[in-house]
Amino acid sequence: MAARPNWSSLPSVLIVDILSYLSHKDRLNASSSCKRWRNCLFHPLFWQKINFRTSYSDRQRTKFLTDRCGRFVRQVVINFDSHNHKEVRECSQILDVLCGNKNLTSFSLLPSSCHIEWPDTQSTYFIDRFLDCIESIIKNSKKLKHFSLGFAEELLEHSSIILDLLGRNCSRMLESLHIASIKEDSENYGIIDLSASQFLTFTALRHLSVDYDHMSNELLSAFSSGCKNRLETLVVNVHGIDSEHEKVTNYSWVAVRKNCPKLEVTVNLIHSYDGVQGLLDILQPALPLTCFRQMFCTDLNPSAINYFSSHYKDTLRSIYIIDGLNDGFPIPYFSHMEEDTFVMLAWRCTKLEEFTLLGYEILDDDIMAIARLRGEQLKKFDIPLSCIATLDEDEETPARYAYVDDDFVLSVSNSLKWPWCPKEDSELPLAVFDAQADAELAYIEILLSDQQQK
Structure with a gap:
């Protein structure tokens, strides 16, 4: 045998x-x-990419993979609850191991919040420890192509130092850089001193997210004619707007688009009443706006939405607006045009694929009009039932809210050619109903999706 x-x-x-x-x-x-x-x-x-998770159920797996693969893994994502001291420590331990990794090509932190709650009496120690590890990772990873800090405010306060480190060690390799932040108090915050010249050292940059505070004509010149950079995505987070902020000209956007014909721009207004009021000063005809988001800004600018319809009809693909109800009722908005602002947007913006409007009043007739205009091209159409208004005949003000019959839902579904229904209250973020709720929970994952490696 x-x-x-x-x-x-x-x-x-x-x-x-x-x-x-x-x-x-x-x-x-x-x-x-x-x-x-x-x-x-x-x-x-077999372990070129690892998503480390520090939650209790994943902790044992993460510790094992950190010990076995942390020194050679190429692409790293660290998900951790930034309000949990134990998970913050776990993240720190993962970073300690990654310091000795010379193979990293992608590094992403994904905290659950824009603020990290450091262990009591040890906050300075842990901040310094995180920063020291990040410095070592950048110095050792000569092939780093993707770098993201996931809106961690305490780390982004050191953006200038981090940018210099990246410029000295990864200037020819870095393709994706994300240093945009979230300011929950958009009226009171310090602006980090970043120079446009710090971005000039990167010759391979394709994807960038940055705060509007740092947008300038000089910065855009880094991606204009004669530059090696061919920027493909630019995400701009808008918080407060300084009265002395330099206006980015249409000429600068024209020059950028000439050098970067594939460029797509996302504009995020976050807790930014100033951003809503000054939106027309931010926008320019040549800006290739692909995605617009407005999150808890307490107001809407119909004139800016009309501007979208006129200038971004060939680029705009997604619009996402969310706000809290006003004493339990959706917020009305007023348009100076005969037709509804969003209906005109749906008519003119032929590339529109996603439309979300939460917290603002919208008529049932306008929902039907949007569905008919965009049809099956509209892949996402999120409207809360509680925000749908119905007019009785010969009435100019809504007669009732939160009521649509089965025939209406069926008609919208038939126009879209996919089964549609309005969002129930239980499907909406708590911050839509409760002004004291943490609004960040409603949008943090959406904004973090901008920072995923392309």
């Missing part, structure tokens, strides 16, 4: 080659055959 094959005697290079043809699940099953195959499972080829 022939002897049974001894799979453990195969050369490691053959075991790794065999495992490379298997799915992740089958690879795990095969590695249970013996210790040698188990060791080959942790070959760097």
Whole structure:
């Protein structure tokens, strides 16, 4: 009788080659055959990207993967609850291990909030520890292509130092840089001193997110004619607007679009009443606006929405507006045009694919008009039931809210060619109803999606 094959005697290079043809699940099953195959499972080829999660249920897995793969993994995402001291410590320990990794090409922090709650009496120690680790990671990772701090305000306060480090160590490799922030108090915050010249050192940059506070004609010149950079996405977060802020001219946007024909711009207004009022000063005809978001700004600027319709009809694909109800009722907005502002937007912006309006009053007839104008091209159409207003005949003010019948829902669905229904209150963020609720929970994941590696 022939002897049974001894799979453990195969050369490691053959075991790794065999495992490379298997799915992740089958690879795990095969590695249970013996210790040698188990060791080959942790070959760097199979762990090029790891999403570390510090939650209680993932903690053991994360610690194991950190110890086994932290020094050779290439792409890292760290998800942690920034209000949980234990998870902040866990994140710090992961960073300690990553300091010795010379293979990193992508580094992303994804905290649950824009503020990190450091352990009591040790806040200075932990901030310095985080920053020291980030400095070591940048210095050791000469091939870093993606860098994101996920709106962590206490780290972004040191953006100027971090930019200089990236410029000295990764200027020819870095393709994606995210240093935009979230200011929950848009009227009182310090502006970090960043120079446009700090961005000139990056010759491969494709994706950038930055605060409007740092937008300038000089910054855009870094991506204009004669520059090697071919920017593809630019995300601008708007908070307060300084009265002395330099106005970015249409000429600068024309020059950028000439050098970066694929450029797509996202504008996020976050807790920014000033941003709503000054939106027409931010916008320029040549700005290639692809996505507009407005989050808890307490007001709407119909004139700016009309501007979208006139100037971004060939670029605008997504609009997302959310605000809190006013004493339990949706906020009305007033347009000087005969037709509704958003109906005109749907008519003129032929690329529009996503439309979300939460917290503002919208007529049932206007919902139907938007659905008919955009049809199946509109992939997302989120309107709360509690914000839908109905007019009785010969009335100019809403007769009732939060009532639509099955025939209306069916008609909208038929126009869209997919099953549509208005959002129930239970599906909406708590901050829409409660002014004391944490509004950040309503938008943090949406904004973090801008920072994912392309």
